[in-house]
Amino acid sequence: MAKVLVALDQGTTSSRAVVFSTEGQVISSWAEEFPQHYPKPGWVEHDPRDILDSQVSALKEAVRLSGVSPADIEAIGITNQRETTFLWDRKTGECVGNAIVWQCRRTSQIVDRLVKDGCGDMIREKTGLVPDAYFSGTKLKWLLDYYNLHEKAERGDLCFGTVDSFLCWNLLEGRPHVTDATNAGRTMLFNLEKQDWDDDLLKLLEISKACLPRVIDTAGPIGLLDPAILGRAIPVTAMAGDQHASLFGQACMKVGDVKNTYGTGCFMLMNTGDTPVRSRNGLLTTMAWRIGGKPTYALEGSVFMGGATIQWLRDELKMITHAAETEAIAQSVNGTGGVYLVPAFTGLGAPWWDMYSRGTLVGMTRGTGRAHIVRAALEAIAYQSADLMEAMIRDSGSAPEHLQVDGGASANGFLMQFQADISGIPVVRPRVLETTALGAALLAGLGAGVYGSLEETAAVWKQDLEFAPRMDEATRRLQLDGWHRAVERSLKWAQA
Numbered sequence: 495m496a497k498v499l500v501a502l503d504q505g506t507t508s509s510r511a512v513v514f515s516t517e518g519q520v521i522s523s524w525a526e527e528f529p530q531h532y533p534k535p536g537w538v539e540h541d542p543r544d545i546l547d548s549q550v551s552a553l554k555e556a557v558r559l560s561g562v563s564p565a566d567i568e569a570i571g572i573t574n575q576r577e578t579t580f581l582w583d584r585k586t587g588e589c590v591g592n593a594i595v596w597q598c599r600r601t602s603q604i605v606d607r608l609v610k611d612g613c614g615d616m617i618r619e620k621t622g623l624v625p626d627a628y629f630s631g632t633k634l635k636w637l638l639d640y641y642n643l644h645e646k647a648e649r650g651d652l653c654f655g656t657v658d659s660f661l662c663w664n665l666l667e668g669r670p671h672v673t674d675a676t677n678a679g680r681t682m683l684f685n686l687e688k689q690d691w692d693d694d695l696l697k698l699l700e701i702s703k704a705c706l707p708r709v710i711d712t713a714g715p716i717g718l719l720d721p722a723i724l725g726r727a728i729p730v731t732a733m734a735g736d737q738h739a740s741l742f743g744q745a746c747m748k749v750g751d752v753k754n755t756y757g758t759g760c761f762m763l764m765n766t767g768d769t770p771v772r773s774r775n776g777l778l779t780t781m782a783w784r785i786g787g788k789p790t791y792a793l794e795g796s797v798f799m800g801g802a803t804i805q806w807l808r809d810e811l812k813m814i815t816h817a818a819e820t821e822a823i824a825q826s827v828n829g830t831g832g833v834y835l836v837p838a839f840t841g842l843g844a845p846w847w848d849m850y851s852r853g854t855l856v857g858m859t860r861g862t863g864r865a866h867i868v869r870a871a872l873e874a875i876a877y878q879s880a881d882l883m884e885a886m887i888r889d890s891g892s893a894p895e896h897l898q899v900d901g902g903a904s905a906n907g908f909l910m911q912f913q914a915d916i917s918g919i920p921v922v923r924p925r926v927l928e929t930t931a932l933g934a935a936l937l938a939g940l941g942a943g944v945y946g947s948l949e950e951t952a953a954v955w956k957q958d959l960e961f962a963p964r965m966d967e968a969t970r971r972l973q974l975d976g977w978h979r980a981v982e983r984s985l986k987w988a989q990a
């Protein structure tokens with residue numbers, strides 16, 4: 495039997511495992527969902543036991559379905575939902591409460607205070623992040639404060655970790671307490687340039703270094719899987735946050751390479767090489783990966799309402815019954831007839847950053863119908879992504895050759911063609927749309943020496959379709975101008 499690579503993809507709603515051939519083909523996959531806990535409004539938690547159990551059972555099932563023997567698994571790579579925070583006892587392994595999920599807003603006030611105290615610029619400068627409750631740092635502080643555990647942390651009796659650390663500690667022989675640089679970069683405690691925990695930030699948040707994991711490379715030997723799981727101590731050779739794994743799985747190895755994942759929200763990352771580019775447009779500076787001790791950086795931006803706009807058409811407006819219908823409906827009209835939908839339901843992110851903007855539908859006439867509105871909703875996903883890409887180009891000074899796409903809504907041909915048209919660059923969709931898992935598997939292959947270089951892993955990436963831009967420049971300008979005028983109408987709405 496040929497050798498295979500396995501990706502563990504620990505996500506927000508499910509834990510998945512995917513078995514890949516070394517040529518990057520999916521041999522088998524399995525996902526296990528687990529419950530979400532909402533103990534108070536705005537709070538989100540996961541039971542650590544559920545995370546472990548679902549991940550182990552997904553791994554076992556995917557391997558069983560593949561028909562490969564554990565002896566043929568060359569290496570395992572881990573990728574994960576980012577920022578979700580665990581704290582556990584170093585001796586017993588018992589967790590302090592549930593994991594605090596990235597979406598949880600319970601530490602908003604801690605962040606507000608930091609910003610009010612004038613620490614925003616320092617945080618931005620050191621971590622590349624816009625101060626927010628989203629990141630792990632204030633979540634860890636909350637756990638230490640709430641359970642009164644600062645002294646215990648100081649004594650080295652506690653371990654903090656994001657999902658990658660938590661899985662390694664629990665699933666690997668010898669319980670390594672480690673995290674990779676991409677995950678560390680999302681804690682708001684990690685100094686991007688020094689590539690290490692930042693003493694000033696630790697002091698600011700009253701966090702003892704003794705509870706932090708050791709920061710390691712994204713690819714390279716980490717340890718061996720506990721043989722009790724699959725009957726063999728298989729090497730684990732990669733760890734990366736999900737968006738970083740997907741950037742790798744999309745073969746975005748060169749400066750200026752950019753990918754966009756069209757899921758519930760959209761996540762766009764651009765490789766900026768060995769320079770951490772500071773954004774003037776509200777983007778985050780983050781790690782792409784760290785390999786052989788060498789950091790590669792990225793710019794990151796997100797669209798809050800991506801595929802979620804389509805869910806809104808389906809669930810609230812009842813205009814459609816399935817997301818996939820939107821493609822034919824949009825194509826049934828020549829254009830939106832001047833209609834723009836700005837889906838700023840929860841405010842707008844980069845490059846606008848206005849928490850008070852609200853959903854806006856403009857430009858309607860007596861002839862406006864359902865198809866125009868459905869089309870405007872799809873176009874809105876592309877316009878928001880186009881704005882993010884423009885911001886990245888302005889910040890980095892590099893212009894991408896194409897946009898690599900994946901995620902559920904990238905199946906929509908109309909949306910992809912409109913993205914190519916409105917961004918004025920080719921949109922490229924790969925054969926394997928599971929780019930996050932593929933990225934983790936390729937990183938694991940690199941870490942295990944299955945591939946000798948980044949170029950070899952990039953060669954595994956295969957194109958499915960390319961959408962070439964077809965819109966003339968004057969129309970493109972006009973349409974974008976209309977969109978920006980619509981965005982202006984939506985700004986600061988909820989403030990009044």
Ligand code: ADP
Binds near residue numbers: 756759801803903
């Ligand atoms: P996530 O990983 O965030 O759960 P997925 O990558 O599974 O998201 O994508 C699901 C999202 O994509 C949903 O919001 C859905 O409305 C949207 N979606 C799925 N298929 C299509 C389609 N053919 N056209 C437009 N949107 C779609």
